[in-house]
Amino acid sequence: MANPSKQKGTTWESALVAYLREHHNPGARRNAQMGRLDIGDIDGYYLHALEAKAEKTITLASYIAQANKEAVNADQPYGCAIVKRRMKGTADGYVVRDVATDVRLMNRMRDMEDALQGENSALYEALDKQHREAA
Structure with a gap:
């Protein structure tokens, strides 16, 4: 090239x-x-x-x-x-x-986590633990 x-x-x-x-x-x-x-x-x-x-x-x-x-x-x-x-x-x-895009992304993540936690708290806790440990 x-x-x-x-x-x-x-x-x-x-x-x-x-x-x-x-x-x-x-x-x-x-x-x-x-x-x-x-x-x-x-x-x-x-x-x-x-x-x-x-x-x-x-x-x-x-x-x-x-x-x-x-x-x-x-x-x-x-x-x-x-x-x-x-x-x-x-x-x-x-x-x-940009901040506007990041806020939309964080709002989506919050809403999806709230929905998962309300629907299947055991799965939510397991995934939350997995991602916190990976940090």
Whole structure:
């Protein structure tokens, strides 16, 4: 690949896909670019259109605007950017979304947990314990 910046981005996307396949969703994959109807760089990050960024100069506002637009195109409720942290591994990257998106996500999580706790408290307690121990 002749363009070093494009190669850096491809390498970051591939590393994210490998990480997501191991820790989140075995079906995660890179998306083909679709121009103005782009649906994000990676498919398989639950409920999200994911924009992967590995750039020297970080411009969060443009990343979030792009991720939110691509979430609409992908028919996903949330958009986020996963930004490579310089000189660090994949797990040390940053997941970035705007406050409005994060509040919608947290409200959904709260409502779903309340529903599960009310419906099956034993399952809720087991899952809660599992996720707290993983932190």
